Amino acid sequence: MKVKLRIWRQENANSKGSFRIYDFDEVSPEMSFLEMLDALNTKLIGEGTDPVAYEHDCREGICGTCGMYINGHPHGPVQGITTCHLSMRYFNDGDTITVEPWRAKTFPVIKDLVIDRSAFDKIQIAGGFISTNVGSAPDSHAIPVNKKDADDAFDASLCIGCGACVATCKNASAMLFVSAKISQYALFPQGKIEAKERVRNMVATMDELGFGNCSNTGACEAECPKNIKIINIARLNREFFKAY
Numbered sequence: 001m002k003v004k005l006r007i008w009r010q011e012n013a014n015s016k017g018s019f020r021i022y023d024f025d026e027v028s029p030e031m032s033f034l035e036m037l038d039a040l041n042t043k044l045i046g047e048g049t050d051p052v053a054y055e056h057d058c059r060e061g062i063c064g065t066c067g068m069y070i071n072g073h074p075h076g077p078v079q080g081i082t083t084c085h086l087s088m089r090y091f092n093d094g095d096t097i098t099v100e101p102w103r104a105k106t107f108p109v110i111k112d113l114v115i116d117r118s119a120f121d122k123i124q125i126a127g128g129f130i131s132t133n134v135g136s137a138p139d140s141h142a143i144p145v146n147k148k149d150a151d152d153a154f155d156a157s158l159c160i161g162c163g164a165c166v167a168t169c170k171n172a173s174a175m176l177f178v179s180a181k182i183s184q185y186a187l188f189p190q191g192k193i194e195a196k197e198r199v200r201n202m203v204a205t206m207d208e209l210g211f212g213n214c215s216n217t218g219a220c221e222a223e224c225p226k227n228i229k230i231i232n233i234a235r236l237n238r239e240f241f242k243a244y
Contacts, residue, residue, distance in 0.1 A: 001027040001093045005040065007052055008100040013108050013116075019098070029089040033076065034059060034066060036088055053112035059084040061225070064162025068113045069100045074164035074223045082162065082225045102167035106174070106210050119209045120161045123178060126205035130185055131193045149187040156183035158226040165220035165228075171212030176220040178206050179236035180228050186239050196243035203240055 002025040010017025024040050031039070034056055041051035055065040066083040070076040076086040091097060099113065107115040159180035166172050182199055185191030191198075214233060221230045 001029060001088065001091070003027055003091060003094070004096040006096060006098040009052070009112055010109050012111055017109065027088055029087070031088045032084060033070070033086040033088065034084050053114050055114050056084060061085045062160060064160035067102065067162040067164055067167070069102065069167060071098055074102070074167045075225050080225060080227055102163050104166050104172040106172060107163055107166065117161070117163055120163065120174070120177060122209060123174065123202055123205050124181060126201040127181060127198045128194055128201065130190050132190045143189050145188060153184050153187040156180040156228065156232055159228050160226060162225065164223050164225060166211065168219045168223040169212065169215055170217070170219070171215045173214045173220070174206050174211040175214040175233050175236065176224065176228055176230065178202050179232035182236045182239055183232045186235065195239060199236065199239045199243050
């Protein structure tokens with residue numbers, strides 16, 4: 001396959017970036033998107049050119065660090081997967097593929113496609129901890145939990161904090177991320193002890209860091225690689241109201 005790659009290049013956070021075009025004809029449909037970028041970088045290094053900087057870690061769809069905007073979609077045009085699981089078979093020979101970093105003031109560009117996601121870390125830190133007994137594992141029936149609540153909490157816990165929700169929201173809102181982190185504890189008895197403090201601190205930190213308000217368009221849910229539901233945002237609002 002031959003593709004034309006239109007990739008955002010930016011030396012650092014203070015420099016002005018721009019798109020650069022790379023004609024690349026060493027693409028196999030069996031490659032993942034990151035493997036294709038690996039091959040491109042090997043070619044660029046061989047030519048004495050600075051390789052494209054991008055983040056990745058597990059390459060198993062778990063960590064979320066590989067997130068980038070591909071043809072107008074966070075993580076690419078295929079729903080429910082991260083960039084590392086995006087296969088080149090979803091593209092056609094001769095395609096032009098535009099690749100850029102998340103576009104949000106709260107996620108400043110470090111270099112090329114690499115962004116600073118530490119704002120999410122600060123929100124999670126503000127959430128604090130839960131009070132629970134430690135030591136040997138408790139009996140599975142020691143604290144009864146409604147099955148629907150357990151299922152909903154598990155679904156919310158699948159959020160990997162990649163930032164796709166922020167990148168796709170026209171207001172750069174972090175509500176889907178924060179609501180998922182709130183929900184995974186709010187639905188369990190163990191999470192109710194610090195519930196009020198948790199939601200107040202996380203929402204306040206989110207606002208202080210400059211994330212926008214929820215746009216109510218549902219774009220975050222549509223582009224989330226883990227299919228986190230916006231019903232969590234409604235739960236976050238209820239938890240916030242109860243905290244005051």
